[in-house]
Amino acid sequence: MKVKERATVVAQKKLAEGVFSLELETNATKYAVPGQFINIFSNDKSKLLPRPISICEINELNNTLRVVFRVVGEGTTEFSELQAGDTVEILGPLGNGFPLEGEKAIVVGGGIGVPPMLELAKQLKGSVTAVMGYRNDDLFLADEFIDAAADVIIATDDGSVGVHGTVVDAMKENELTADVIYACGPKPMLRGVAQYALEKGIKCYVSMEERMACGVGACLGCVCQAKEVDDHSHVKNKRVCKDGPVFLSTEVEL
Amino acid sequence: MKVKERATVVAQKKLAEGVFSLELETNATKYAVPGQFINIFSNDKSKLLPRPISICEINELNNTLRVVFRVVGEGTTEFSELQAGDTVEILGPLGNGFPLEGEKAIVVGGGIGVPPMLELAKQLKGSVTAVMGYRNDDLFLADEFIDAAADVIIATDDGSVGVHGTVVDAMKENELTADVIYACGPKPMLRGVAQYALEKGIKCYVSMEERMACGVGACLGCVCQAKEVDDHSHVKNKRVCKDGPVFLSTEVEL
Amino acid sequence: MNTKVTIAGVEFQNPIMEASGTFGSGMEYSEFVDLNKLGAVVTKGVANVPWLGNPTPRIAEVKSGMLNAIGLQNPGVEVFCERDLKFLEQYKDAKVVVNVCGHSAEEYIEVVDRLADEKRVDMLEINISCPNVKEGGIAFGQDPKAVEEITRLVKAHAKQPIVMKLSPNVTDIKVMAKAAEAGGADAISLINTLTGMKIDVERQSFVLANKTGGMSGPAVHPIAVRMVYECASTVSIPIIGMGGISTWEDAIEMMLAGATAVSIGTANFYNPTATLDILNGMKEYMERKGIEDINDIIGIVK
């Protein structure tokens, strides 16, 4: 079930420079699973298209969803200025979400790919190692993984914290193995993680990103390239919004 | 001097069904005279053009302008929802305003043409008779003329208060005379008032309305028909925003 | 109160359709709107074989609108008949208009022939105006001779009435409308998207992989109204009006300008119930204004 409604802002918090945490009260909460996203609409009526933002936490008790986002343009700037009590239009939850699998899982997040890993880590039944990559020591959200994951490994581009390098460097350094890897982050990172998984023979799910219009699978705006002809499209394209955003790393071109 | 700035809402009050009074703190106050207007911009970024609204009161002490407007479309709906503390972009004061003349003046307002008469009545040095026409007994602002005018005459379309009929009917019934008449209201009313003035040999100023873009005299969007070739345009057109909105009733086609 | 309109003998329970390509075949939006309440479901453009479409990004946001360069990705007419038409079986009250695309007259005809005996297909909309297909598409829609010829060829094969969908990227839309009429079109629909471009100033590169894209949404509405108006005073076949309709006012405006029915496209993306919201608004307008029959307002502003 997808809900289109005016959600109420319950809390807004700055986590790091340009990174914000927004808690929204919405009936979409009832249907949400980790790895799904919501479309957030601008209150500026000259901006029609939604901003897709991953779900970071699901709080069924309070009927709230939490999202964490980076300010990159006018839409996210507007969202960062929302205050408790304000309302914002959303559509969600959208997409397929991560399947919860395995006895031993690695969740890998890079930069603004970290947030969707939090709810996933919480919901995974087996043991979880969280590997997180940041630019520098602005380790937003990292502390919140402590309760959700057995191990928390940090990599930073500038070496200020943890492994000096990428999440893949960190995985290699720690010789991580598992039944399943879940990853979200920039494409080069996903490519590296997928490669690592392939080498180690680990099943790997990646969360993809693409510019969207409808968010529900109707417009074919958001496709990514599939390795094989897709069941729905009958060409080598998969819809990130509907068939994804989570795909097996072996299904899609990275 | 014209000011373009974000004015702060000091107070918003509903005066009658669909009629609102808005007080704005703005530096435009310093330069304002009765009969001028301000352009109010929508906060909705898909609406670019300003809404011209006449100045109803000028409060130099508080640096505030008061406008009174009727909700007729999306822009005015938005303005009616502004609350103290909110901000709104304005440009003003614009237009020429009423020249303050005569020992004995009649100020005539019809419907939403009443508001600009208030500051005028206050500033006129001589004796003032205020004639105001309304649809029904929703006599917004009428009470506020009591201090500003020696006489207050009401006409209503439905006869519920005062003279049953138009302001012109009321003027005739009261056989009003004066040195000068100032009028603002719908065109048929202005036509009637101008005719009355002509017959009685009274000088008459009318405030005109037209759809505007720039509001400063540059775009030639807002012209009204002039009786003679105009000095600026060199055709029989006058700019309501710059040459007006106040014209001698004998200068323009009504 | 009558909301029924008739185009080429096909009766629609109301004048509200959604615009091709913005609604798939209705499946995805059936979560939000009861398709059975629509005048018609207009499907995404379908070709003789599956089309891959353009590389991504395919979508760019612009002020009060968007650009798309999907490039007519579609699964081909075979899958379309087996899956999409079958899905639409359950919505008997809504008519089905199938949007047809092709690189050449032959390809259009192949699709039209394949659909000829499909009972669920009430009407064909021939897209000769998609700006994202280099090989054919827009070239057809910008040359009156080509419009007339393709119309004639398709009409000769079609078993259902045909609607020619016109491109707004032309000097004189009236010429194109006349060409379609001369070729035997049962109706015309307009406007398709206006060709636009967006450049990312930070990256100094095109936002769309295809460089240009088709502009749609409220930004194009005034152009669409003007073109519908111009066509309405030029041809006597009915017009399906579209382009930036997002409120009931926009829809009524289009009908006052001369459209017999209207399609809602981009608005679905930011309001999934746009079609039925607009229908309701139109009904309230009729009631308020004492309009007994929606046909009474078609083209009355002249």
Add this chain to the structure above:
Amino acid sequence: MNTKVTIAGVEFQNPIMEASGTFGSGMEYSEFVDLNKLGAVVTKGVANVPWLGNPTPRIAEVKSGMLNAIGLQNPGVEVFCERDLKFLEQYKDAKVVVNVCGHSAEEYIEVVDRLADEKRVDMLEINISCPNVKEGGIAFGQDPKAVEEITRLVKAHAKQPIVMKLSPNVTDIKVMAKAAEAGGADAISLINTLTGMKIDVERQSFVLANKTGGMSGPAVHPIAVRMVYECASTVSIPIIGMGGISTWEDAIEMMLAGATAVSIGTANFYNPTATLDILNGMKEYMERKGIEDINDIIGIVK
């Protein structure tokens, strides 16, 4: 940091002009911006004799834009020279581009001849694209032969460089750009307004007395960028780009697409300091990106 650009031998201190008809001759906006800081003041269209223009309403608001149907009201070239050019004497740093309109070749030429010896006139912009003049105007701008011929005629008389202002209401803007170049134009400017219409659904009548009006503002920007891009890859004369520019990003986008200079129109109406705000934003962009010379970004996105 260099912001100077040169078009047909005329050096502009920066690429920012305002668009004809939106700024008068600068008088009204001189309260808000120092005209001396602009690359050029482009005047409202001027004809051989005073023009009355269209009846009102002349203005309608549309989403992210507006329609206008001023109908080229102007006081005629005589008054223009005596009053407006004299006023502009005091702003020596800004160039003066005079926009010229007419119903016929003869009328254009009369204006061009009258302006020939006016020292304050640096350049002429020939408006062959105003959609609001029935007698001529748009007809010129929509036929390549007419564009070439009027260009040739005007060029033969003009003492200043001439810029042909093109209409976007055409099937292929490249053809029009080529025609202007072939006729001897020193530069082209685009886009003029797109023809649109608005109907008041409550009154069931046109909002504009003229029925149609020219659409401008952010809504048309993506179309303008596309057309500037298309022309830049077609002709070798410089391009003045305009259409919906309201931020420095829009202006940079236009230059990346191929414009040597840009004009700001409708934005002045809701931001009287738009021209200089945009100039400042462009300078900051150059600084941030380490762009030494604004000419280095012209047409680099290909």
